[in-house]
Each structure stands twice: as structure tokens, then as C-alpha cells.
Amino acid sequence: SNIFFKPIEKINAVIESYPKGVAGFKRYTEIMDTEPEVADRPDAVSVETVRGDIRFEHVSFGYEPGRRILSGIDLTVRAGETIAFVGPSGAGKTTICSLIPRFYDVEEGKITVDGIDIRQMKLNSLRKHIGIVQQDVFLFSGTIRENIAYGDLAATDEQIWEAARRASLEELIYGLPEGMDTIIGERGVKLSGGQKQRLSIARMFLKNPKILILDEATSALDTETEAMIQKSLAELSAGRTTLVIAHRLTTIQNADRIIVVNTDGIAEQGNHQELIAAGGIYSRLHQVL
Ligand code: ATP
Numbered sequence: 001s002n003i004f005f006k007p008i009e010k011i012n013a014v015i016e017s018y019p020k021g022v023a024g025f026k027r028y029t030e031i032m033d034t035e036p037e038v039a040d041r042p043d044a045v046s047v048e049t050v051r052g053d054i055r056f057e058h059v060s061f062g063y064e065p066g067r068r069i070l071s072g073i074d075l076t077v078r079a080g081e082t083i084a085f086v087g088p089s090g091a092g093k094t095t096i097c098s099l100i101p102r103f104y105d106v107e108e109g110k111i112t113v114d115g116i117d118i119r120q121m122k123l124n125s126l127r128k129h130i131g132i133v134q135q136d137v138f139l140f141s142g143t144i145r146e147n148i149a150y151g152d153l154a155a156t157d158e159q160i161w162e163a164a165r166r167a168s169l170e171e172l173i174y175g176l177p178e179g180m181d182t183i184i185g186e187r188g189v190k191l192s193g194g195q196k197q198r199l200s201i202a203r204m205f206l207k208n209p210k211i212l213i214l215d216e217a218t219s220a221l222d223t224e225t226e227a228m229i230q231k232s233l234a235e236l237s238a239g240r241t242t243l244v245i246a247h248r249l250t251t252i253q254n255a256d257r258i259i260v261v262n263t264d265g266i267a268e269q270g271n272h273q274e275l276i277a278a279g280g281i282y283s284r285l286h287q288v289l
Contacts, residue, residue, distance in 0.1 A: 038102050038123065046125040050114045052079040052210035052241035054100065058109035061099060069095050072109070073265055079114075079210070082237055084246035084255035086285070091261040093245045097213050100243070101130045113211070131209035131240075133233070135193070135217035137200040141185035144173060144199070151203030159206060166235055167202035168228040169195075193217070194225035201232045212237055214244040216251060258282065 056075040085093040176182040260268040275282035
């Protein structure tokens with residue numbers, strides 16, 4: 001018998017109990033697994049491996065007709081690069097990131113991964129290469145093991161432990177009454193926000209995608225938890241193209257490139273030193289941080 005069949009039934013139950021239309025970026029994980037709003041083209045191809053180069057070419061998009069959120073966005077992200085998006089609330093940082101897994105299709109222009117228009121790729125093939133870590137992580141009522149294994153349902157016990165270790169979850173697991181087999185969620189042990197985030201990081205080590213989208217938490221975590229998460233995320237993002245919707249100063253300062261987004265689009269880009277030296281929006285923003 002396969003212990004993973006049960007959780008999947010539960011996942012579907014959970015998904016169905018959510019109201020429709022909580023789309024956007026929230027509840028990302030569920031959206032990744034539910035019926036997509038966009039469909040495969042008949043000639044769509046499966047892409048087995050990607051390097052993780054991402055390119056936006058003159059991308060325009062709006063959620064509703066007549067209200068553009070993004071206009072003519074050009075952006076090139078090299079494989080392995082870590083990009084931090086910063087800018088005021090509502091500028092479109094999340095929207096830019098949600099176009100990459102095709103939660104929505106662009107209205108004009110195109111997005112490519114390794115030079116391939118993402119609309120030419122089978123959706124499940126595209127999404128296999130993209131991992132999302134967000135603050136509002138999706139856990140189902142099941143064991144820690146099942147919740148981690150959700151990142152790769154074929155994972156061995158050894159791989160699950162390895163992912164837990166790399167996500168700084170080992171100590172927590174050892175401290176639980178039944179270790180890996182402890183039930184979490186509504187009917188079990190409640191996890192803190194930081195513990196949930198680490199669990200979602202563990203999933204990503206198992207999923208092992210080339211492209212990582214990280215919706216950084218705005219909520220404050222205690223210093224120790226914060227440090228653990230930062231360390232795990234740094235390890236996770238190594239060798240992957242990482243796009244962070246950034247809220248933490250250290251994340252922003254350590255990024256290979258910072259993209260400053262405002263309502264007019266991409267206003268500035270460069271690393272921390274470059275943007276400080278340029279004396280533009282970022283340098284003014286930074287002074288008040
Ligand atoms: P924040 O830092 O607050 O997350 P953001 O820069 O990520 O902001 P987005 O969430 O991308 O900004 O929002 C950009 C614009 O798109 C906003 O005006 C927002 O109201 C709108 N918007 C976002 N999601 C949806 C949606 N699902 N339907 C309609 N409009 C949306």
C-alpha cells in the first residue's frame with residue numbers, strides 16, 4: 001500500500017474547501033496542483049531539464065480588461081542568478097512572478113525559459129521546474145513525513161530526512177512525540193510560522209526545481225528562527241535561478257541584482273552598491289529603511 005494516496009485525497013478535499021477565486025499569488029501551492037486557468041496548446045512540448053534562464057520580452061498584462069498592471073516589461077534573468085524585487089505595495093512584483101508558472105498568460109510580449117516561450121511548454125512540465133516558497137504555506141493534516149514528501153511523492157525516507165536536515169527541521173522533529181510520524185495541522189501539533197516555512201523549504205529540496213520563487217515573509221520571526229530560515233534559503237537557492245519578492249534588508253543586499261518596481265514598471269536595476277551609487281529611488285528608499 002502506498003501511504004501517499006491518503007494525503008492526496010486530503011489535499012483535494014482541502015483544495016475544494018477553499019473558495020474559488022483566491023487566485024493571485026496566495027495559496028500558490030494549491031493552485032500549482034489544481035486545474036489551470038491556462039491550457040496546454042495542442043503542440044505543447046515537455047521539457048525534461050532546464051538551465052533556468054528567464055526572459056521577459058515586452059510583457060504586458062492586466063487582470064481585467066482595460067486595467068494594465070504591467071506594460072512592456074523587459075527583464076533578463078540568467079540561470080543561477082538571485083534577483084530581489086522591491087517596490088511599493090501594488091507595484092506588480094507578485095504579478096511579475098506569477099506569470100512565470102503561467103498562473104496567467106501575458107497579454108502581449110512573451111516570457112521564455114531557456115529561450116522557449118513558456119506557452120509552448122506543457123504546463124506540468126513547466127511547473128515541474130518551478131518551486132514556490134511562500135509565507136502562507138500549504139500544509140495538510142497528516143504526518144511531518146507526508147507533508148515533506150509532498151515535494152516529491154517518490155522520495156525515499158533517506159531523502160526526506162536529508163531535506164529536513166537541510167531545512168533545519170531535524171531538531172524540531174526529534175523534539176516531537178512521534179518524530180517524523182507526528183500528525184500536524186488541525187488535528188495534530190500546531191507549527192509556528194517559522195516551522196511551517198522550513199517545512200516548505202524541505203519540500204523544495206525534494207522537488208529540486210531549477211527556478212525558485214520566494215515570497216518572503218513580512219511577518220516578524222524571532223531572530224533564531226529567522227537566521228535558520230535565511231541559512232536554509234541560501235542553501236536552497238544555490239545553483240537555482242531565484243526570484244525573491246523581498247522584504248528583508250539582508251536578502252536585498254545579498255541579491256545578485258535588485259529590481260526596483262514601481263507603478264510605471266521596472267524603474268531601476270543593479271546590485272546594492274550600484275543602486276546606492278546611482279542615487280535614485282533605491283538609494284532614497286534605503287535611507288529610510
Ligand atoms: P505587495 O508588495 O503588496 O505584495 P505587489 O508589488 O506584489 O504588492 P501585486 O500583488 O502584483 O503587487 O499587485 C499589482 C496590482 O494588481 C495591484 O493593483 C493589485 O490590486 C492587482 N491585483 C493583484 N492580484 C490581482 C487579482 N487576482 N485580480 C485583480 N487584481 C489583482
